Amino acid sequence: MKTNSRWGLTVAPVMAAAFLIPILASSQAPFPEGRARDAVFLVCTQCHPLTRITDNDLTAAEWEFTLYDMIARGAPLHEADLEAVRRYLIENFAVDEQ
Numbered sequence: 001m002k003t004n005s006r007w008g009l010t011v012a013p014v015m016a017a018a019f020l021i022p023i024l025a026s027s028q029a030p031f032p033e034g035r036a037r038d039a040v041f042l043v044c045t046q047c048h049p050l051t052r053i054t055d056n057d058l059t060a061a062e063w064e065f066t067l068y069d070m071i072a073r074g075a076p077l078h079e080a081d082l083e084a085v086r087r088y089l090i091e092n093f094a095v096d097e098q
């Protein structure tokens, strides 16, 4: 097969994706998809990594407290996303809800 410059253009992004996908997949594994996840990824990563969420064994009540605590600390969570994010954190990460 004749190689030409088009191959370089085609292969480079595929190679990049092949390296990135496992990294993204592993870091997002405990975060089920959805609107609340997008808000969590955007808002909660502004001050600390997502491991703050995955590495803490909080109860539903503690999650609720922590979420308001983060907002008090300046987390720019839109009011429209608040209820969805509250439920998302509790359903997926509260130790007493699993």
Ligand code: HEC
Pocket: 040, 043, 044, 045, 046, 047, 048, 052, 053, 056, 066, 067, 070, 073, 074, 075, 076, 077, 085, 089
């Ligand atoms: C404005 C910066 C900021 C944003 C945005 C932010 N946090 Fe935090 N978060 C902090 C700080 C500072 C701490 C450390 C508090 C401490 O150690 O006392 C923290 C700690 C935490 C902890 C550990 C609490 C504990 O009891 O040990 C959790 C869980 C957490 N954040 C979740 C979140 C979630 C979920 C979001 C998104 C809604 C978020 N954070 C967004 C600043 C932020």
